[in-house]
Amino acid sequence: MEFSRVQFDEMKGTGGLTRPPYQKLSNWLAETPQDFLSSRRAQAELLFRRIGITFAVYGSKEATERLIPFDLLPRILSRTEWSVLEKGLVQRVRALNLFLADLYGPGEILKADVVPSELVYRNPAYRPEMAGRRTPHDVYVQIAGIDIVRTDDENFYVLEDNARTPSGVSYMLENREVMMRLFPDLFAMHQVAPIENYPDRLLATLRSVAPRNANHDPTIVLLTPGQYNSAFYEHSFLADKLGVELVEGRDLFVRDDVVYMRTTEGPRRVDVIYRRIDDDFLDPLVFRPDSALGVAGLMGAYYAGNVTLANAVGAGVADDKATYTYIPDAIRFYLGEEPILKNVPTWRCREKEALSYVLGHLDELVVKEVNGSGGYGMLVGPHATRAQIEEFEKKLTERPDNFIAQPTLALSTCPISVAQGLAPRHVDLRPFVLQGAKDICVVPGGLTRVAMTEKSLVVNSSQGGGTKDTWVVDDAPG
């Protein structure tokens, strides 16, 4: 596999000529004094702080509430680029849902030897409790966040699927609101595809997957671990936009396999739970007995088909980094189509040949723990010290099935606005895909995460990554 080592910038391409989607922005920047951007930057910060868009950082004492750095310059995709991405995302999420229904059902893909059984059954995210049970409307991943990276003009890759409780959509929406307040002229110039209907689509999605025995106006709630969770702002934001109650575990109880919430008017039946709590904490009777966040008896109601959990329990087995490598095969298996979006080529260290290749090339590869998240538990070969490489050599030899390795891609950059002007920084993209009982949709764009530090490839907000507004604009005529 050969990858271009030439740095691709989404504004300037590889040759320094402004790419068409960025033409108007580039002209505008040329005419705009640096002071103007600085004052807008200060305004943006104030807006975010006033609205209270903060996230909590675990284990950081001085700042329990921090702002995610926000960059003023939009990341722009042309309509043509987006159409391909959109088709690819829809295809992928349909396959993820079929894959999960199969894994917890007949297991055809395992019988056909396309995916090794032990990879599924020995996966910690696989929930034996769900085997042989069906979820309402057979949907498992109602809300997916698919992380996409780009290496050049043509190629987008799926870096990671998030099928559990993907977060970040509130930043996508708030970034747009703040940008529209700060730069009305830019919007007038660009015809940016709107994303403000996301909460509407999400609500429609959640309503569509209500249990069949629920009444025609199902009661939906958003279940949060509470205000000390790092994503609490997002939970309250979404509940508000959806017009549904934001509940904690203690607000719910289960009687005769039916879930109720405690209201001032007495118990009220709950039909759909958009849960932002991990599987492990959902029900202390089934999973972690020490969980104070969950609801005792919830799984009983779920098995009885009296409540829908979005996303389904056990969906994590499909977004695991080891399973990831098989998703293109799953797309071919279930849909009979070629995958539109490529995976980043990946060595599965569980396979002997791959392992010996990886061990021989640790200094050029990125090694990831299959169950790690948030950029933790990862080796970036080219930037690693000798000691770090030796540490991973040891880990890999001891538990090869715990790791995958990928080439260090020359990830695309986008300009960010800094005190001295513009500077290129690496970016990725997390579009959000909604799968309802029948319909599947993606709002145009997604959350662009940007590594604010020069040369850094880590975009996670827990490690200093920032965000940008993401625009899908019509192609320039001609």
Added chain:
Amino acid sequence: MLSRTADNLYWLARYMERADFLARVIKASRRLASLPKAYGGAESEWEGVLLSSGSVQAFHAAGRPLNEANVIEFLAFSPENPSSIRNCIGQARANARAVRTALTVEMWEAINDGYLEMQAIEQARAARSGEDLTRFLDFVKRVSLTYDGGANRTMLRNDAYWFSRVGLFIERADNTARLLDVKYQLLLPEKEVIGGSLDYFQWAAILRAVSAHTAYQWVYRESLKPWLVADLLILRPEMPRSLISCYESVVRYLDRLANTHGRQGPAQSHARAVYGKLENMSVEALFQGGLHEFVGAFISDNARLGALVSDQYLF
């Protein structure tokens, strides 16, 4: 609505009201304490302030000498005093944050801005002057006004609004009653001295603490008489901080809740009973039966209402 949300809104309103009351009491007492001794100024004033804010025990437990600087520090900024203004605003924000979905943007911004400003003020603490304190107290009043105005102008008139109003008026009634409880001796009729009194400034301070100094003139059109001060603060329905006015509101909002929920409960009947007692009371009867006893009974009745509301709605 969720019981937890109702509970949070109820307490949010109480904390904001309490912060406002504390700011007013501190301001009025500073004014009084700055007068020459012959006009009623005395360090003992600060013990009264602690009493009326219900924090005298906590203050003594902290083990500092009783003087103006320490009392103000304790009431306004102390992290150890659960009812300090700082903690009230912090608690209010914690409650607001937990129920952001039930608040309008205006209400959230009022609380969040207040909280952020409070943090900035705390950081500049070492350099605090008397003038800074005045600014701070005005700031607290402004935060609570903005919050209250936001609630008034932007909240839907549904149970979220009613719970928050019930909290506000129970807290306000408690504050007024505690103030009366501490100062009742000053208000007894035999205290009047023809042609001016040392207590004049004390009475004025009581009125200022509940922002009723000008109101008094408008209602009675005569010079300060202690029994009229008591009348104003207990029995006058047009005075927004009087006990009767608070209970008129409490009864009204509890009735709204009962209508939506289709059931009158112990909270409603208790509130009506307390309101009835106030309605049938005259200022003469008040003094005959003993002002102190009356106010004491009211404070426990009011606390009982708080408990009944909790039982009935908040689990």
